[in-house]
Amino acid sequence: MNLDTVFGFVDHHFLRSTESRVKIARHLSRSTVEHLQRVKFRILVKHLARNSPFYKRKFRELGINPHKVRSHADLGDFFTTADDLRNNPIEDFLCGRPEFGFETTGTSMGVNKRVYFSYREMVEYGRDGAVGMWGLGMRPDDIVADGFDYSFWNAPFTAFYTIEAMKAFHVIGAFVEPREFYERIRTYKPTVIMGVPTHIVRVTEVAEQEGVWPVKFLLLGGENLSERTRRYVEGVWGAKVYLSYGQTEAFGANGIECPDKGGYHMSDLSLVNEIAGQDEEGYGELTYSTLNRQVMPLLRYRSADITRWATDGDCNCLLSVMPRIAKIVGRSDELINCSMGNISPYWFEEMLRDIPTITDDWQVIVRRGERDDRIEFHMELLPGATQAQVQEHLFRNIQERFPDCWRYYTKKFFDFDFRYHPPRTLSGGRKLRRLIDARAKAWGE
Numbered sequence: 001m002n003l004d005t006v007f008g009f010v011d012h013h014f015l016r017s018t019e020s021r022v023k024i025a026r027h028l029s030r031s032t033v034e035h036l037q038r039v040k041f042r043i044l045v046k047h048l049a050r051n052s053p054f055y056k057r058k059f060r061e062l063g064i065n066p067h068k069v070r071s072h073a074d075l076g077d078f079f080t081t082a083d084d085l086r087n088n089p090i091e092d093f094l095c096g097r098p099e100f101g102f103e104t105t106g107t108s109m110g111v112n113k114r115v116y117f118s119y120r121e122m123v124e125y126g127r128d129g130a131v132g133m134w135g136l137g138m139r140p141d142d143i144v145a146d147g148f149d150y151s152f153w154n155a156p157f158t159a160f161y162t163i164e165a166m167k168a169f170h171v172i173g174a175f176v177e178p179r180e181f182y183e184r185i186r187t188y189k190p191t192v193i194m195g196v197p198t199h200i201v202r203v204t205e206v207a208e209q210e211g212v213w214p215v216k217f218l219l220l221g222g223e224n225l226s227e228r229t230r231r232y233v234e235g236v237w238g239a240k241v242y243l244s245y246g247q248t249e250a251f252g253a254n255g256i257e258c259p260d261k262g263g264y265h266m267s268d269l270s271l272v273n274e275i276a277g278q279d280e281e282g283y284g285e286l287t288y289s290t291l292n293r294q295v296m297p298l299l300r301y302r303s304a305d306i307t308r309w310a311t312d313g314d315c316n317c318l319l320s321v322m323p324r325i326a327k328i329v330g331r332s333d334e335l336i337n338c339s340m341g342n343i344s345p346y347w348f349e350e351m352l353r354d355i356p357t358i359t360d361d362w363q364v365i366v367r368r369g370e371r372d373d374r375i376e377f378h379m380e381l382l383p384g385a386t387q388a389q390v391q392e393h394l395f396r397n398i399q400e401r402f403p404d405c406w407r408y409y410t411k412k413f414f415d416f417d418f419r420y421h422p423p424r425t426l427s428g429g430r431k432l433r434r435l436i437d438a439r440a441k442a443w444g445e
């Protein structure tokens with residue numbers, strides 16, 4: 001009997017229900033988690049070396065002996081990248097027969113990445129997800145409504161398998177018009193609501209006018225959420241808003257927000273996590289290997305998300321044995337080098353965070369000026385507000401939060417432009433690309 005079969009046996013006979021998994025989670029020690037991680041990691045590397053043409057080729061090219069690889073450190077400079085997924089035939093990554101395919105939402109390179117799974121893998125992610133939901137307060141007698149968009153995206157299935165493992169009641173509203181979503185889920189009085197921020201904020205605006213019912217918590221994922229918007233949604237529903245963190249490459253199940261403290265607990269029984277290339281503040285790129293996958297496992301995959309380990313002490317939640325990462329501050333492929341500095345959407349989130357006269361929908365475009373770069377802000381002005389008020393508040397925030405940047409501005413290394421739009425016109429209800437580099441195009445013209 002190999003170890004995989006042992007895990008399967010234990011899982012099948014002792015860990016079938018979410019309740020029994022929660023009991024185990026409460027008593028897991030850090031050393032047990034790390035031991036399981038090491039065992040599973042070695043199984044993963046050997047599985048890839050036997051079955052994946054891509055990894056076979058890479059191991060050969062780089063002189064990596066899969067039997068000697070015990071941790072990420074043993075892989076030297078080898079990483080799997082998003083470009084690897086885009087530029088190689090998907091068959092090169094497959095180690096088993098796929099049963100389900102999803103695509104990643106990022107389309108910056110014009111080619112979507114595809115990630116394949118089996119039903120069994122999705123069921124397993126769902127069981128882990130249910131333990132996370134238990135920690136946030138979900139129970140089998142809850143009624144859950146979700147508003148995730150189906151097209152090519154894993155999120156609705158992550159929700160489906162999680163709620164299925166919890167054995168809670170589930171109604172799927174999907175990505176329908178916010179008023180219709182509100183009116184139809186109202187019939188079910190869901191105690192938990194899931195979805196993407198852009199959509200659930202619009203649903204919340206309807207709820208603010210039409211009324212709410214008792215809700216335990218809302219779980220949002222797939223996009224960033226400003227703290228101001230979180231407070232607004234929490235205020236309307238009288239319930240906590242939690243965030244999940246995940247990439248399609250890990251079935252959207254990398255981590256779940258700690259209810260006690262900031263940051264996301266990482267799923268350390270299904271992933272090996274590493275923060276690669278850390279700077280002096282500990283920020284680097286989150287990189288992970290997937291541990292429970294047979295069909296398309298990934299080894300030391302670069303997430304492109306920049307974060308660091310959370311440093312604000314221990315928590316007392318159900319997942320306290322799993323380490324936490326802090327908020328994602330940007331994506332390595334979104335960093336733009338311009339005369340303002342090495343900027344990411346995070347900079348502008350911080351600059352615009354608490355300006356009460358604009359909405360949370362904004363976009364920044366970097367353009368080539370006559371001599372220097374021009375940073376063009378697109379913002380939605382709320383009724384009764386003036387452009388001068390917004391600009392004054394923004395400049396104050398930059399001076400306080402980005403003093404270096406302000407100094408460069410006063411020395412005219414770059415310039416700002418401001419464009420104002422009516423509320424609810426910038427995004428068109430879809431995910432808004434926060435930061436765009438329009439300079440390359442300008443050069444080509």
Ligand SMILES: [Zn+2]
Nearest residue numbers: 258315317320
């Ligand atoms: Zn916690």
